[in-house]
Amino acid sequence: MTSARSRKSGRARDERPERGIPEATVARLPVYLRALTTLSDSDVATASSEDLATAAGVNSAKLRKDLSYLGTYGTRGVGYDVNYLRYQIAREIGLTQDWSVVIVGIGNLGHALANYSGFASRGFQVAALFDVDPERVGEVVGDLKISALADLEVIVRESAVAIGVIATPAGAAQGVCDQLVEAGVSSILNFAPAVLTVPGHVDVRKVDLSIELQILAYHEQRKAHGFGALEAGAL
Template sequence: MATGRTHRPATRSRGIPEATVARLPLYLRALTALSERSVPTVSSEELAAAAGVNSAKLRKDFSYLGSYGTRGVGYDVEYLVYQISRELGLTQDWPVVIVGIGNLGAALANYGGFASRGFRVAALIDADPAMAGKPVAGIPVQHSDDLEKIIQDNGVSIGVIATPAGAAQAVCERLVAAGVTSILNFAPTVLSVPEGVDVRKVDLSIELQILAFHEQRKAGEEAAAASDGGVPAAAVRSDSTDQGPDGDMPAVMPA
């Protein structure tokens, strides 16, 4: 089976916009659920609702894949699962290393969804000598002194950083120097990487802060409605006023 070292996804060379690429996993998740229920076909409206986007945007996204569905029938679920998986590079094996095996790193190692989505946890790495050799999710933790050799031996091109913020940049630089070209960063810091290296940042505190903003706004609207004896503003506001330029996502939400 091919590894991430020798093959790369074809999305950029095919001119698929980054915003569309970001939505493909949403479609794949919805389609996989349909496939597991043995649903043969799905309309653009049904699939869009399941993925949380509007149907016009879905049809536009699928046009980049060369998939237009059949009028009156919809999209073939199994074919779309294959087509999107292929575009995302999930029809091949992607070995992944997780660096930083604290509570978060251990939780990621124990996540059972990697294998079914085309990813294999090749190694767990930590700087604590006391962690070396300890099994987490059935995989023995290896010391960070061996990081470069581990990456080279396993042909790794995707790294996950789950270290404290202060260690993340140094770990990132070692990963990149060893040949890693894609990084998923869980550390609460912004990483500096050279051109050609892709970084996706997952910051749970930022997502919670965004939710807190919405909760505060809703509380304020309810308080204003109670003092006025009227209807909450959210109930009478036009659907479009709380949306961004695309018409289906709040403007304050991240892409």
């Protein structure tokens, strides 16, 4: 409250700072949130941008600039109130509400995701699990029964599911994706090693385990190849 009067650029209807937060910043907010939670659990009441930056593994100037997009929640000469800032970031991300997610494809990875406690603790409730294999339908994973893909649309609509997680093999991914979109899901987290095509209003994020390893391998190869240590110091 008592929001700042210090805005310089006097454009009209420029009241809300939360107009456009850069994508790179959005990706870091969850990291800050986690750092704040850790600090809060250690009964730290206030933290400077330096402290926070260290805890989050980033540079302090970047952290301050990121936070400045949300508003002015710090106090000069003091730092940030840990719990207050935590709440503000959570609100900005949208974690003051609960989100329902469904997981499609209950193989090895789907199993792990269904049992992952980190989702529930951050406000993501797994509403249903799906698999194509009729053998698997009815099987209990975690505290949910696996449903048939045919029931996807009904369940998604009834539970107002906005986020779908795809953990199928690559070949099935696009089909499942289409079904999810058809059912009204507008955000998709894709673990399948496949490129998904979606309508413009749908967001897709991709997590690809073997790509990460390949990127590491590239750098590893370079290190081993005799560059680096030698050539770097030379000139």
